[in-house]
Amino acid sequence: MFNVCDNCGSYRPDKEIQQSPARAICPDCQHAHHFVQQPLFVICGPSGGGKTAVCRHLQQQTNAFIPLEADILLRPEFNNPDKKGDFQETWLRVCKNVGQAGKPVALFHSGGLPQNIEPCVERRYFSTIHYLALIATDATIAARLEARPAWRGCTPAFIDDQVAYNQWFRREGMHRTPPITTLDTTQATVIETSNQVLRWVRFDFTKPET
Known part of the structure; x- marks a missing residue:
């Protein structure tokens, strides 16, 4: 496990991060663990915005990054108010470890908002986190949800x-820190939206770090 120190065996997610090259420093023994510091791409938005459909499509269409659906790890224990943030920390830990294989993750996560992600202990392991919300007109969101089977x-x-x-998202997205870019899927097909998400990720890949 990445959070276990190779030298002393301590489990410390709160390692100090040093750059160039990226190293995680164990607070207990000062051992430097070299790692790949990836960006993370979070695709959020309301139910009915198209996240799951786009994630499934991109899983078959790109190898530039790893698209993952956050709901695959959703369990009742994450609703415990005494453990607020556990779901976010768990997903950041997964994305961090997956990224060690050389490709970053695009996490499709309805609740993946800056105010939920940025305070996490595991946030430190990513070079940057970019946020995109898939939205639509209110009537479109309602119609898509009404069309779902009853068990949903x-x-x-x-x-x-x-x-x-x-x-x-329409009102507040761009005022968050970092800002949440919005993408309206009202008139777009899954393929069209997937291509737009892919272009968004590739654009952020090529942005110079500031």
């Missing part, structure tokens, strides 16, 4: 919450 639990109250969440 898209009650009127849930749909209202997701429409409000959709509005939040």
Whole structure:
């Protein structure tokens, strides 16, 4: 496991990070663990925005990065209010370790907002984190959710919450730190949206670090 020190065996996710080359310094013994410091791409947004469909499509269409759907690790224990942040920390730890194979992760995660991700202990292992929200018109979000099978639990109250969440991204996304870029999927096919997400990731890959 990445968080276990190779030298003293301590489990310390809170290692100090040094750059050029990237090294994680164990707080207990000062051992320097060299690692690949990747960017992370978080695709968030309301249910009905198209995250799952785009993630599945990109898994078959690109090898530039690893698209992962956050819900595959969702379990009831992550709803424990006494362990707020565990789900985010778990996913950052997964993405960090996957990235050691040489490719960054694009994490499709409805709740992957800067205010949830940036305070995490595991955040330090990424060079940058970029945020993109897939949104649509309120009517489109509602119609997509209403069309889902009953077992998905898209009650009127849930749909209202997701429409409000959709509005939040339009109103607040660019005011977050870092800002959340928005991509409207109302008129786009899954293929078109996937291509736009791919271009967004590639653009951020080539941005000079500041």
